[in-house]
Amino acid sequence: MTESANEVAIRTDRVSRSYQMGDALVHAVDDVTVAIRPKEFVALLGSSGSGKSTLLNLMAGLDRPTSGAIFAHGRNLAEMSSADLAQHRNHTVGMVFQAFNLLPRMTLEENVELPLRLAEVDRDERPSRVREAVERVRLSARLTHRPSELSGGEQQRAALARALVNRPTILLADEPTGNLDSVTGDAILHLLQEINESLGMTIVMVTHDRDRAARYAHRIVTMGDGKLLSDGNKI
Amino acid sequence: MKTRDLTELAARNLREALLRNSLTTLGIAVGVASLVAMLSLGVGLQELANKKLSKSGLFDAVFVSSRANQRGFGRPAQSETATREPAKILDDEARQKIAALPNVVEVYPEIRFPTEIQFEGKPFSTTVAGIPPSAKTEGAFDGMKGNFFSSPDADEAILQIEFAKDLSNQPDSLIGKNLVLRYAERQALPAEPSPKKSDPDKPSANSTDEVTGQSPGFSILPREKTFHIIGIVETEPATSVGSFGRGRLLIPMQVAEILRVAQANDLRGLLRRSSSKQTYESLTVRVKSPSQVKSVEDAIQQMGYGTFSLLDATKSLRLVFAVFDLFLGIFGSLALAVASLGIVNTLVMAILERRREIGILKALGAADRDIRRLFFAEAGVMGLLGGIFGVTLGWLIGTALTFGTNVYLHKRDLPPIDLSSVPWWMVASAIAFSIVVSLAAGIYPASRAAKLNPVEALRYE
Ligand SMILES: Nc1ncnc2c1ncn2[C@@H]1O[C@H](COP(=O)(O)OP(=O)(O)OP(=O)(O)O)[C@@H](O)[C@H]1O
Ligand SMILES: [Mg+2]
Numbered sequence: 123m124t125e126s127a128n129e130v131a132i133r134t135d136r137v138s139r140s141y142q143m144g145d146a147l148v149h150a151v152d153d154v155t156v157a158i159r160p161k162e163f164v165a166l167l168g169s170s171g172s173g174k175s176t177l178l179n180l181m182a183g184l185d186r187p188t189s190g191a192i193f194a195h196g197r198n199l200a201e202m203s204s205a206d207l208a209q210h211r212n213h214t215v216g217m218v219f220q221a222f223n224l225l226p227r228m229t230l231e232e233n234v235e236l237p238l239r240l241a242e243v244d245r246d247e248r249p250s251r252v253r254e255a256v257e258r259v260r261l262s263a264r265l266t267h268r269p270s271e272l273s274g275g276e277q278q279r280a281a282l283a284r285a286l287v288n289r290p291t292i293l294l295a296d297e298p299t300g301n302l303d304s305v306t307g308d309a310i311l312h313l314l315q316e317i318n319e320s321l322g323m324t325i326v327m328v329t330h331d332r333d334r335a336a337r338y339a340h341r342i343v344t345m346g347d348g349k350l351l352s353d354g355n356k357i
Numbered sequence: 358m359k360t361r362d363l364t365e366l367a368a369r370n371l372r373e374a375l376l377r378n379s380l381t382t383l384g385i386a387v388g389v390a391s392l393v394a395m396l397s398l399g400v401g402l403q404e405l406a407n408k409k410l411s412k413s414g415l416f417d418a419v420f421v422s423s424r425a426n427q428r429g430f431g432r433p434a435q436s437e438t439a440t441r442e443p444a445k446i447l448d449d450e451a452r453q454k455i456a457a458l459p460n461v462v463e464v465y466p467e468i469r470f471p472t473e474i475q476f477e478g479k480p481f482s483t484t485v486a487g488i489p490p491s492a493k494t495e496g497a498f499d500g501m502k503g504n505f506f507s508s509p510d511a512d513e514a515i516l517q518i519e520f521a522k523d524l525s526n527q528p529d530s531l532i533g534k535n536l537v538l539r540y541a542e543r544q545a546l547p548a549e550p551s552p553k554k555s556d557p558d559k560p561s562a563n564s565t566d567e568v569t570g571q572s573p574g575f576s577i578l579p580r581e582k583t584f585h586i587i588g589i590v591e592t593e594p595a596t597s598v599g600s601f602g603r604g605r606l607l608i609p610m611q612v613a614e615i616l617r618v619a620q621a622n623d624l625r626g627l628l629r630r631s632s633s634k635q636t637y638e639s640l641t642v643r644v645k646s647p648s649q650v651k652s653v654e655d656a657i658q659q660m661g662y663g664t665f666s667l668l669d670a671t672k673s674l675r676l677v678f679a680v681f682d683l684f685l686g687i688f689g690s691l692a693l694a695v696a697s698l699g700i701v702n703t704l705v706m707a708i709l710e711r712r713r714e715i716g717i718l719k720a721l722g723a724a725d726r727d728i729r730r731l732f733f734a735e736a737g738v739m740g741l742l743g744g745i746f747g748v749t750l751g752w753l754i755g756t757a758l759t760f761g762t763n764v765y766l767h768k769r770d771l772p773p774i775d776l777s778s779v780p781w782w783m784v785a786s787a788i789a790f791s792i793v794v795s796l797a798a799g800i801y802p803a804s805r806a807a808k809l810n811p812v813e814a815l816r817y818e
Binding site: 204239 | 358359361362366369373713714716717718719720721722723724725726727811812815
């Protein structure tokens with residue numbers, strides 16, 4: 123377990139996240155150690171409430187572990203300042219959610235531009251970056267549409283474009299197909315696969331669907347009750 | 358996030374909840390407006406009082422008497438030695454010396470005497486007063502009908518309105534007509550002592566400027582002089598202490614002096630002095646502005662004369678207005694404080710509504726600082742708009758009050774006034790104050806928004 127930063131994109135080291143619920147302590151993530159290599163497409167499986175989303179949020183730097191460490195490109199997220207964590211979310215990872223989470227009053231274009239605003243990218247540079255990301259998800263015809271004017275699949279592709287626009291190295295997707303029918307869901311998964319292959323982007327995807335996980339991901343990690351149950355392909 | 362992006366996002370957010378944000382902004386505007394309206398009334402009334410008072414001729418004047426000094430109103434008595442000194446004579450030399458002091462506009466004696474005039478064949482008795490040229494700028498002549506004297510030595514007269522009414526049923530028609538002034542002239546006696554016939558009530562006074570030296574006395578000769586009526590005025594302006602409004606027929610000071618009328622105070626002066634020079638019981642010194650009264654007064658006291666001015670009265674008046682302004686300001690600030698609670702409320706509501714948006718922004722890489730600044734910017738923009746709108750509103754209220762007051766004054770034939778005044782410093786500071794108060798009101802909501810846990814915010818459906 124002494125891999126260098128080059129061999130590992132993101133790694134958790136005995137990470138735990140627990141919540142105090144009255145007298146009881148809920149261990150949402152319990153002593154999980156897992157490493158994800160660069161350019162790997164990993165599916166995170168497990169029953170509802172097993173802690174998949176919590177683990178993904180820890181990797182994203184949206185949440186802090188109760189104990190343990192999370193290394194992204196060699197830096198421990200658990201020890202970062204909140205401003206550095208914001209930088210991590212902005213530059214290193216891109217996130218996609220089951221609920222799309224587009225800002226409803228902004229057009230597709232404006233939604234995709236948001237991470238660039240936050241990253242203080244030059245205004246001149248932004249339109250081409252937005253166009254590039256939108257082309258990648260094949261939504262160029264919908265630039266000025268608002269989320270409510272887009273289909274579910276289109277909304278998720280927009281969210282994907284937004285996650286890619288800042289050129290992160292890791293994509294974290296929490297049930298990206300959960301709100302989509304199977305055909306549309308497959309299209310999204312194809313897109314993820316394509317992004318993984320052509321851009322060499324590391325992907326961690328939470329899903330309930332074991333068949334699909336097997337079809338698209340390189341490796342399947344299973345969680346149960348906050349713990350790591352199986353790691354299909356240990357380093 | 359860069360300021361420009363921040364402002365864009367803030368403006369966007371403000372537009373999205375337009376009604377609520379407009380109402381909040383309106384609340385701030387009302388607070389600012391009441392602040393501005395109250396302050397503008399305070400400042401306006403103060404300016405009005407200052408203008409009226411300085412124009413009254415009371416506050417830019419120093420009254421000089423020959424007595425070394427006496428107690429003034431609220432002024433400490435001069436030292437013992439000063440009072441012991443023999444009275445210094447107020448003669449022409451002294452008058453010229455005083456006139457040469459810096460910031461002195463004019464020095465003139467009080468000339469005022471009862472006399473008889475002839476108008477359209479009928480005799481009227483009245484009081485004539487000499488008016489110095491500097492009186493032209495004074496308030497009493499603001500609302501006058503006709504004109505001020507065309508030159509300091511013109512044979513022209515301005516009538517006080519009551520006197521004008523005595524002369525004619527239509528006072529306005531008097532302008533342009535002539536009247537004949539009958540007066541008694543002091544004529545220095547030639548060497549031979551002929552005119553013992555002079556009235557025992559108006560006996561010898563000191564001799565004139567022209568005839569120097571040993572003239573033993575003078576005779577009183579009846580004279581007539583024709584004056585052209587050029588104006589009618591409400592009241593005589595104060596040219597000297599204790600003489601307000603008594604003169605009913607006003608003529609140029611220089612003309613009045615040349616008339617050399619036997620005045621009561623000259624008689625008194627004669628009893629005390631053997632000097633044959635022209636002397637004055639008192640002189641009025643007009644100073645450029647009330648602020649220079651003190652230095653001029655000091656200089657004249659140095660010369661050994663008694664002085665008196667109403668300077669102290671203005672000081673206490675200013676204090677009254679300062680307290681008045683303070684109270685108005687406090688009430689205005691209270692209104693703004695209530696308005697700022699509206700900002701707190703609006704922004705806290707916005708946090709509840711925009712939980713998810715905040716969570717999304719954080720997931721995309723927004724730092725706590727970005728979120729805090731975003732909410733701050735929204736509070737600041739509401740403060741700015743509320744400030745601008747409020748100043749306008751406050752100005753309108755002040756203008757409306759002025760208009761209403763002037764309608765009232767007009768109905769009573771009184772001249773219009775500027776009741777409220779909104780100077781630029783007030784505009785700028787009211788807007789700045791509005792922004793500062795709004796930002797202060799935004800501190801709590803902004804930091805609450807910044808601390809929002811993104812995981813919980815995103816789970817929230
Ligand atoms: N803020 C919280 N407070 C208390 N308990 C929490 C909190 N967040 C998560 N949990 C608990 O932690 C456990 C793991 O939750 P998590 O959302 O990670 O599950 P999940 O695997 O993503 O489930 P699903 O597949 O339904 O999305 C759950 O039992 C949940 O109740
Ligand atoms: Mg989940």
